[in-house]
Amino acid sequence: MPLGSLRPSPLVEQAAEHLREQISTGAWPVGTKLPGETSLAASLGVGRSTVREALRALAGAGLVRARQGAGVFVIAAEPEEDWATRLRRAAVTDVYEVRIGIEVEAARLAGRRRTDDDVAALTTALAGRRAAAGAGDAAFVDADIALHAAVVAAAHNPVLSALFTEFVPTLRQGLIDMLALLELRSGDPNHGDEGHASLVDAVARGDGDAAGRTLREELEQTLVRLTSL
The missing domain is CATH 1.20.120.530 (GntR ligand-binding domain-like)
Incomplete structure (x- = not known):
């Protein structure tokens, strides 16, 4: 599913929101491995550093977790209370x-x-x-x-x-x-x-x-x- 390009600023917040929406709507169910940073960056129209920060925000909310050598996986459909x-x-x-x-x-x-x-x-x-x-x-x-x-x-x-x-x-x-x-x-x-x-x-x-x-x-x-x- 195409994610759609983002407006210029604030890119990290927008990127995190787009990725969160994919998770909450079930496009990426729990257990799904997310596309790589390069792929996500191309889909969102941002740099890899922006994607990296957005993924960090999702990890902080308890939605995703990185597994060394395997990638980033969805671990929850709803964020924890921040x-x-x-x-x-x-x-x-x-x-x-x-x-x-x-x-x-x-x-x-x-x-x-x-x-x-x-x-x-x-x-x-x-x-x-x-x-x-x-x-x-x-x-x-x-x-x-x-x-x-x-x-x-x-x-x-x-x-x-x-x-x-x-x-x-x-x-x-x-x-x-x-x-x-x-x-x-x-x-x-x-x-x-x-x-x-x-x-x-x-x-x-x-x-x-x-x-x-x-x-x-x-x-x-x-x-x-x-x-x-």
Whole structure:
């Protein structure tokens, strides 16, 4: 099967993707010996060094293995999870463990200390989160953080507010990564709306224990999903 010529750059990534496609579609089943570097280079329209680097990438993903004196063979149809993804998932898990410590206590205090202005801010933030459901992940995350920031502000604890503010950049990236890792919005663009509505309601009613409990349950459920990946 002809592989097709590649665009100029980045050649290694393109070459690896073309070769990976041959494997994933079954054109080269597990156990198949790949064509030699010269043949692959001619098919792809690149140099042998590019093919060599692409094969290295496939080997790193657990798709192929070189056997000395025999060639390169397909050993799996699907790539292993790459190290960068593992690290990213671990980082998101760390973020969620810290979130539980900061935000659950803030929610409990918010239920006891919220003012009418705080309730109005929470209602506005919840509406903003719902409005962002049709947007991309980054915009949705920003709206979600705005709601959580309103909860923390309603606690009227300057130390918690300062901790949360310092934490926001890491939290934002962690949330974006989490949505990608778990594909949480693929079937529900407004993921978590019911839980957030319950949180706002508990704070508005002045029920700090319910607010803390609601938020803890939501965050711990997500943490379980992350650690079970």
